[in-house]
Amino acid sequence: MYLAALLLSVLLLFLFSYASIALGPFGSFSPAELLKALQEGDSLEGAVLHYRLWRTAAAIAVGAGLAMAGLALQRLLNNPLVDPYILGISSGSALAYVITLALGINIPVLWYLSTFLGGISTLALVLLLAAALGLSNLSLLVAGVSLSYMFSGVTIVLIQLLGDKIPMAVAWLFGTVAYARPDVTASVAFLSLLGILIILALSPQLESLLLGEEVSAAHGVKVEAVRVMVAVATSLIVSSLVALAGPVGFIGLVAPWLARFVGGAGFYRLLLLAPIMGAVTALGADVTIRLLGGQSGAELPLTAITSLMGAPLLFYLTTKAREVGGL
Amino acid sequence: MLIAFGALYQSLRQLSGEVESLREELQREAAKDVERSRELNAIASSLEQLSKRIEGVEESLKRAASAAELRALAEEVGRARAELSIMRASIAAVNRSLLEQTDKAVKRLDELKKEIDSLAERLLFPAKVVDGAGDTITIMKRPARIVTLAPSATETVFFVGAFDRVVGTDQFSNFPSIIRQKVERKEIIIVGGFVNPSVEKILEAKPDVVIGVTNRAHIALKDILAQYRIPVVVLPQSNLSDVLRGTIIVGEVTGNLVEAYEMATKMKVAASFALALSNQVKERPKIASVVWTQPIYAVGGGSWQHDVLSIVGTNVYADLRGWPVVSPESFLARKPDVIVATGSHGAGREAVINVLRSALGDSVGEIPAIARDRVFETQGSYNDAYVRPSPRTFMSLYVLMVAVHPYLFNVTAVSLVLSPENLDVQRAVEKKVPEEAMVLIRMSLER
Incomplete structure (x- = not known):
């Protein structure tokens, strides 16, 4: 069953990647045309293909990274309803990014550093706020959503005030891979891969956290250290992706749940299936906005599509969790 | 290269001869016609200044021949063309028999322009252009294919005479109107929206080359x-002087330098003439301009719309930056005599009156613009010209001049809905404004 799900998702990943490379406002490429365009890099078709390949890579990085971050957060906080967007980590990183741009800093390394600091301090702040509300699954959501709104508000005010000093803010504010620069895409993919590897390395300890802190501690797990490391890795993934594509909503919630629906709830199983589902979700959303834009090339942001999946899911999960007394 | 400059030099010599003989003719006429002598002498003296400037260019041409020289020359010729067209109008008003003489000089200028254009193609490129973002961009050759990313960029390209080279534009560009046919014939493709190209x-x-704006x-x-x-050049678009700067940048990028300087001169004249006109009014009207009603967004200081309002009257929200959200109460405090609502953006005349009335109740009558029913609404191409920072904005300037100061143009009744159907701005200002402004208005109306 799990193997079938895995095979299916890999198949979907290939299918959607192909669609992402073949479809777009320029026109669709047949497999033969794709091969031809690949060979003649200097032609117009070659240029369009180059652009689509990097865009596809960016979507995969965004999807896989956010799915992994969402899964890790859900496990870390023992709360199935959270994702980096809902917890405000994305908006915190976005605010930090906008501040960096507003200061005129055009060095990618500093972007990543500032978004990382923005992301991890938001996560810390959310936990503090939630603790003040009486730590529960719902209070975590409330704290995250309020912080997220606050940071988005400040970001919009900054953009309004600083105008043209902030390139791409409007499309980027709601998530887009349409303007992913190859150099940024490459370094962001590296950084989020690093975060993913840290999470993978810590997965046995994360798994044991589910049994409760005392049991974990009895197994020799340094609970606090694991928590901090996972938080750092999650923030690293999310914040670098924000520098690439802006705050893309809900993939961190949708992808792990899609993986659960098709492949079952085992944590180790999800570690492989969730990122693939995330990449599929992001690619599907990106291809959809290209098709919706049609010939005109005017495209919607990614969150416009992902929230159509994420928001109903969040509602459904919340009602279900309430039924079983999880909130 | 020297030979090419030689031809240019010859044309310049001939032009200064033409101008000189026109001046002599004018002075002879002035001696004959005592009644008109003052006007004729005035034109003659401005001609003398023009010929001195041309001599100055001749001198510098003798010394060196470079792209920078050509730029300076293009600037002078552009200005001379603008000036000569106004002189032609004033000469025609005073003495028709001198027109033939004037037309010779105008024709000579046209030839000169052509020569500059052909030289520009070789001399100006690769051109280094500083754009609205402050970046220096190198344009390797005179671009044959241009993509514009915003209506104001498309319009500016049209005004410097390079529209026939546009092969792609954003989905909101609708001027010149031939865009629609060109898109249908696939001579121009749509490359996306304004914020999402x-x-x-x-x-x-x-x-x-791709020409966008500082977006x-x-x-x-x-x-x-x-x-x-693919180089991307962005045009500055904060205020009216940015429109002039953007026009010169487009001239540099497209190689149509003479046209660009000519247009920039015309815009300057159009603005300063309108200001001189409105300065005749004893008390400058206080104007508020509303671009959106939910909530009320007004035109604040530092935009091209603010500049337009400040020429027509004074902007009551000048102290706030950009397009601030303002409260209905602030209309009571600032008491605008006139309100200009931008029709096509959900802020029509009725919408503005309704939002103020529902918030303020009966005290809405304390606002002079409402009490005297001076709430205008821009519509159609007049609205586009007002809400976009392009050479067309100068047409909207005259639309508002006529609407707010109708008596200056001997217009009796002006509709509160300012659209080409309700108000023919060209007819209203004809013969009352300089030829420079008329050219801009005619081009903006595609006549």
Whole structure:
């Protein structure tokens, strides 16, 4: 069953990647045309293909990274309803990014550093706020959503005030891979891969956290250290992706749940299936906005599509969790 | 290169001869016609200044021949063309028999322009252009294929006479109106929206240069399109003087320098003439302009719309920056005599009156603009010209001049809905404003 799900998702990943490379406002490429365009890099078709390949890579990085971050957060906080967007980590990183741009800093390394600091301090702040509300699954959501709104508000005010000093803010504010620069895409993919590897390395300890802190501690797990490391890795993934594509909503919630629906709830199983589902979700959303834009090339942001999946899911999960007394 | 400059030099010599003989003719006429002598002498003396400037250019041409020289020359010729057209109008008003003489000089200028154009193609490129974002961009050759990313960019390209080279534009560009046919015939492709241009569609248009505005999306495109060796030039668009600067930048990028300087001169004259007119009014009317009613967004200081309002009257929200959200109460405090609502953006006349009335109740009558029913609404192409920072904005300036100061133009009744159907701005200002402004207005109306 799990193997079938895995095979299916890999198949979907290939299918959607192909669609992402073949479809777009320029026109669709047949497999033969794709091969031809690949060979003649200097032609117009070659240029369009180059652009689509990097865009596809960016979507995969965004999807896989956010799915992994969402899964890790859900496990870390023992709360199935959270994702980096809902917890405000994305908006915190976005605010930090906008501040960096507003200061005129055009060095990618500093972007990543500032978004990382923005992301991890938001996560810390959310936990503090939630603790003040009486730590529960719902209070975590409330704290995250309020912080997220606050940071988005400040970001919009900054953009309004600083105008043209902030390139791409409007499309980027709601998530887009349409303007992913190859150099940024490459370094962001590296950084989020690093975060993913840290999470993978810590997965046995994360798994044991589910049994409760005392049991974990009895197994020799340094609970606090694991928590901090996972938080750092999650923030690293999310914040670098924000520098690439802006705050893309809900993939961190949708992808792990899609993986659960098709492949079952085992944590180790999800570690492989969730990122693939995330990449599929992001690619599907990106291809959809290209098709919706049609010939005109005017495209919607990614969150416009992902929230159509994420928001109903969040509602459904919340009602279900309430039924079983999880909130 | 020297030979080419030689031809240019010859044309210049002939032009100064033409101008000189026109001046002599004018003075002879002035001696004959005592009644008109003052006017004729005035024109003669401005002609003398023009010929002195031409001599100055001749001198510098003798010394050196470079792209910078050509630029200076283009600037002078552009200005001379603008000046000569106004002189032609004033000569025609005073003495028709001198027109033939004037037309010779005008024709000579046209030839000179052609020679500059052909030289520019070789001399100006590769051109280094400083754009609205402050970046220096190198344009390798005179671009044959241009993509524009905003209506104001498209319109500016049209005004410097390079529209026939546009092969791609954004989905909101609707001026000149031939865009629609060109899109249908696939001579121009749509490359996306204003804030979300499509990289793929831009690549498809195979542009030599992309011209956008200082919009975040367009600035961010620079890095991406650099991969495909496509330069992106963004035009400044904060205020009216940015419109002039943007026009010169487009002239540099397209190689149509003479037209660009000519247009910039015309815009300057159009603005200063309108200001001189409104300065005749004893008390400058206080104007508020509303661009959106939910909530009320007004035109604040520092925009091209603010500049337009400040020429027509005074902007009551000048102290606030950009397009601030303002409260209905602030209309009671600032007491605008006139309100200008931008019709096509959900802020029509009725919408503005309704939002103020529902918030303020009966005290809405304390606002002079409401009490005297002086709430205007811009519509159609007049609205586009007012809400976009382009050479067309100068037409909207005269639309508002006529609406707010009808008596200055001997217009009796002006409709509160300012549209080409309700108000023919060209007819209203004809013979009352300089030829420079008329050219801008005619071009803006595509006549």
